Amino acid sequence: MSGFFASGPVHTAVVAGAVVAVVSGVVGVFTVIRGQSFSGHALGDLGTLGGSGAFLAGVNPFFGYVTVGAAVAATMDLFGVQHRRGRDVATGIVLGAALGLAALLLYFDTTTSTTTGATITILFGSLFAVSPGTLPVMIGLGVVGLVLVAVLYRPLLLSSVSAELAAARGVRVRTVGLVFLVLVGVVVSLSAVAVGTILSTALLVGPAAAALRLTRRPLTAVVVASVLGLVATWGGVVLSYASATWPPSHTGWPVSFFVVTLVLALYLGAELVGWARARAGA
Amino acid sequence: MSTVLSVEGVDVWLGGRHVLDEVGFEIAPGELTGLIGSNGAGKTTLFRVILGLLPAARGHVEVVGRPAGRPARAQVGYVPQKVALDPDVPLRVRDLVSLGLDGNRYGFRRRSRQRDEAVDAMLSAVGATRLADARVGTLSGGELQRVLIAHALVAQPPLLLLDEPLANLDLANGQEVVTLLAKLTKEQGVAVLLSAHDMNPLLPVMDRIVYVAEGRVASGTPAEVVRGEVLSGLYGHPVSVLELGGRVVVVAGDTGPTDLVTR
Ligand SMILES: Nc1ncnc2c1ncn2[C@@H]1O[C@H](COP(=O)(O)OP(=O)(O)OP(=O)(O)O)[C@@H](O)[C@H]1O
Ligand SMILES: [Mg+2]
Numbered sequence: 221m222s223g224f225f226a227s228g229p230v231h232t233a234v235v236a237g238a239v240v241a242v243v244s245g246v247v248g249v250f251t252v253i254r255g256q257s258f259s260g261h262a263l264g265d266l267g268t269l270g271g272s273g274a275f276l277a278g279v280n281p282f283f284g285y286v287t288v289g290a291a292v293a294a295t296m297d298l299f300g301v302q303h304r305r306g307r308d309v310a311t312g313i314v315l316g317a318a319l320g321l322a323a324l325l326l327y328f329d330t331t332t333s334t335t336t337g338a339t340i341t342i343l344f345g346s347l348f349a350v351s352p353g354t355l356p357v358m359i360g361l362g363v364v365g366l367v368l369v370a371v372l373y374r375p376l377l378l379s380s381v382s383a384e385l386a387a388a389r390g391v392r393v394r395t396v397g398l399v400f401l402v403l404v405g406v407v408v409s410l411s412a413v414a415v416g417t418i419l420s421t422a423l424l425v426g427p428a429a430a431a432l433r434l435t436r437r438p439l440t441a442v443v444v445a446s447v448l449g450l451v452a453t454w455g456g457v458v459l460s461y462a463s464a465t466w467p468p469s470h471t472g473w474p475v476s477f478f479v480v481t482l483v484l485a486l487y488l489g490a491e492l493v494g495w496a497r498a499r500a501g502a
Numbered sequence: 503m504s505t506v507l508s509v510e511g512v513d514v515w516l517g518g519r520h521v522l523d524e525v526g527f528e529i530a531p532g533e534l535t536g537l538i539g540s541n542g543a544g545k546t547t548l549f550r551v552i553l554g555l556l557p558a559a560r561g562h563v564e565v566v567g568r569p570a571g572r573p574a575r576a577q578v579g580y581v582p583q584k585v586a587l588d589p590d591v592p593l594r595v596r597d598l599v600s601l602g603l604d605g606n607r608y609g610f611r612r613r614s615r616q617r618d619e620a621v622d623a624m625l626s627a628v629g630a631t632r633l634a635d636a637r638v639g640t641l642s643g644g645e646l647q648r649v650l651i652a653h654a655l656v657a658q659p660p661l662l663l664l665d666e667p668l669a670n671l672d673l674a675n676g677q678e679v680v681t682l683l684a685k686l687t688k689e690q691g692v693a694v695l696l697s698a699h700d701m702n703p704l705l706p707v708m709d710r711i712v713y714v715a716e717g718r719v720a721s722g723t724p725a726e727v728v729r730g731e732v733l734s735g736l737y738g739h740p741v742s743v744l745e746l747g748g749r750v751v752v753v754a755g756d757t758g759p760t761d762l763v764t765r
Contacts, residue, residue, distance in 0.1 A: 253591055371608050378605035381591055381598070381638075385653070388553055388580035390572050390606045432590045436637045441592040 233347035233457045239362040240414040241449030246369050247407045248428030249441045253380040257425045262311045264408040264420035266292050269318045271342040272325035281342055282354050285409030293405030297398045345416030347475045377438055415476040426483035430490035452482040506531050506661045506693040512561030521547050523717035534687045536704045537697040539714030545697035549663050566660055579654030583665040589639035595649050596621050596634045602653035624656040644675035664696035676703050702749050
């Protein structure tokens, strides 16, 4: 294990994983309460388009994720898809079209580039593949995200619980909703770096949903979700490192696999705890 | 008489329908007023206009001297007709009531004893102290109604609007909420405007009535408004007001069955 702490990519992975876990946990709690998990997932998937486009242009895919994530989130909100069903339908249609285009770009990526694995990196990510140069940008965006949530905390909470109560209290519900969705776009793009665009919602939704099973207080839910996210990402890094000696190829299993599996295990564990508590009548 | 709410000549069209037609009335502090009308009469619409959430095509609304809009909204507590809360929302009853104080404020806040005390006092005033730590999504209809009243009143607004607060309650719970509102009106001096499609549960406590029909309103004391000729004028066709075992019933036609007393 001594090699583990000496490894440069491990350092980067640990820091990037922490940023992603904490921000995803915090934003994820609100995403789940607002019933915007599908929008979040769509924003993650759409990152594929940004990532593959950026790769083709020779830019770090991360910047593609962020640009497309934020832009699409703003568009989704401005198109006034206020009602859950209309929003889901519109999101589904846009998503299909965008992924078709992403498929084309990924095809160009793999045929024009000598680097193999662009597709795998974009779709499934790897914490070990985060370039140290990306790290400061990720940390910066993470901090901005956390500050934004702290500033919006009460209006965001109230409007997530009931838009009508919030509007009656004088909250600018539309503005708060727009800012929040853009934030979700940025957060899933951070998450896409860690576990890829396809899996990016796992970190957004999983730990948050698990936390909601465990606590009835908003602030506690946010903290618990972040901690569960940390367990999943750091646990994933450790397991992936350890798997270097595992069959079949002895090159290690993908870190994203472990992260997402841990998220699922944590969620199931939380369900179990919630169920046991309900039975005990607590 | 000072007024908390004044509504003057308000017209609203929705989807090509003249939903509110020259609506006007006033409300004084410490009065409990019933906004009575059948389904679709325009009660919710009128509330939305008072809150400044829906612009009126014509007319004027003033809340404590301010025109309807975001600043005036701070002077109004509001309990909407339907509030659907998911069971897994991580919010305790005391958190929701506390958001009634500062849910619109941005930025950090430190926990203060003053705020905790205001929340506790409000919960006790609506008889919901034992619910303080329950998840809001798990409350029964009657419990939620009390908690929403606490949320709306904790900032001590001079005006409280309640949209069909009795709609989902059984007779006993409905009666309790009515008694509670009458008590709060007197104790806190707040003016209450609450809508209902049935005026009977409110008759013992209602100081004034605003009766909505066909987009028009008649207002005054129940004795002034709930009369055959007044309501016939509103509906634009003859109706009768009948009394039966202490209940008031409004029926179409200008004569009632002979065994009922016509008012
Ligand atoms: N956004 C809208 N577009 C078109 N028509 C509307 C809209 N909102 C309300 N209406 C119509 O305005 C009328 C009044 O509606 P409102 O909700 O104010 O009635 P209400 O008195 O609150 O009824 P209820 O007792 O059923 O709650 C109804 O006929 C309704 O169909
Ligand atoms: Mg209504």
